[in-house]
Amino acid sequence: MVAATLGNTLGAMQIGATLAMFLFGILTLQVETYFQLFRDDHRGLKLLVALVWALELAHTICSAAESYRGTITFYGNIAGYQRHPLMGVATVLGSLITLIVQCFFALRVWKALPNPFRYIAAACGVAAFLRSIAGIFLGTRFMVAKSLTEYRLQWGWLIRTLLGSGAAIDVIIAVSMLYFLLSKRKSGFAATTRLVDRLLAYTVRTGLFTSVTAILVLVTFVAIPQAYIWGGIYVILAKLYSNSLLSALNERRRLRIIVSEGSSDMDSRAARKITTGGRTGALSNTAISIEMKTSVTGDDIKDSPMYTHSR
Numbered sequence: 001m002v003a004a005t006l007g008n009t010l011g012a013m014q015i016g017a018t019l020a021m022f023l024f025g026i027l028t029l030q031v032e033t034y035f036q037l038f039r040d041d042h043r044g045l046k047l048l049v050a051l052v053w054a055l056e057l058a059h060t061i062c063s064a065a066e067s068y069r070g071t072i073t074f075y076g077n078i079a080g081y082q083r084h085p086l087m088g089v090a091t092v093l094g095s096l097i098t099l100i101v102q103c104f105f106a107l108r109v110w111k112a113l114p115n116p117f118r119y120i121a122a123a124c125g126v127a128a129f130l131r132s133i134a135g136i137f138l139g140t141r142f143m144v145a146k147s148l149t150e151y152r153l154q155w156g157w158l159i160r161t162l163l164g165s166g167a168a169i170d171v172i173i174a175v176s177m178l179y180f181l182l183s184k185r186k187s188g189f190a191a192t193t194r195l196v197d198r199l200l201a202y203t204v205r206t207g208l209f210t211s212v213t214a215i216l217v218l219v220t221f222v223a224i225p226q227a228y229i230w231g232g233i234y235v236i237l238a239k240l241y242s243n244s245l246l247s248a249l250n251e252r253r254r255l256r257i258i259v260s261e262g263s264s265d266m267d268s269r270a271a272r273k274i275t276t277g278g279r280t281g282a283l284s285n286t287a288i289s290i291e292m293k294t295s296v297t298g299d300d301i302k303d304s305p306m307y308t309h310s311r
Helices: 010-037 043-073 085-112 119-144 148-183 190-223 229-250 252-275
Strands: none
Touching (some): 010 229, 190 229
């Protein structure tokens, strides 16, 4: 059994808070990029982005302030540093951020998959909501807990459930999108294949980062509960969720470039068929239906003639 030391308790918290600030800086750059590139997005989506950024700002302040309490306020008095109220607040904020992002991606799956597979997304949304309720409850318990040990022993089972369910939701959402994209990958157009390949790679990346991090927190919590390594890793989990959301929104610019290239290629093929007396009707038979919606009102890849509504 690994004993608690300054290195694996305060040290882990310090490293986690530092990485969280670094990831918050990346998020801020992504938010700035979003508002510059997508000024025409509807107000609801802009407010959602602003809300996520504000929650992350508060989350970063809480984790940094808790790290300050441990390393400065209680310097030389580690025995007196038992309560972690600000980490409880950070847990509540992180639960809200995770709920927003997971529901966002679940909604995208709902809009992409046909019946009855779309109900997988509905189940993920319900699970994400229940998970957030549990996370908020754990955060409030963390605020008033007399010590980290007391909190861990009393609510360890719920913490494990929370982390495991979060990873499961991410994996299910990612696998659902992979299934949809792979089923639509076969097309006669190189630009369409490039588009789907890019979406496949992006789906794997976003689902992989958050699910692996959640599993890592779970493993460290179970294997070395006396240390606070799991808490240091958990601090950055919310940042990964918010960055994946902004990355999804900003990725639309590159996807539209690929779609535009595909449209130009199709126009040139159609023109050649017309001038040679060929038939252009075959184009519609190879059209790919990609409903990669990234907002509630519909940010489909509809700008291209490759899009056909298959549902």
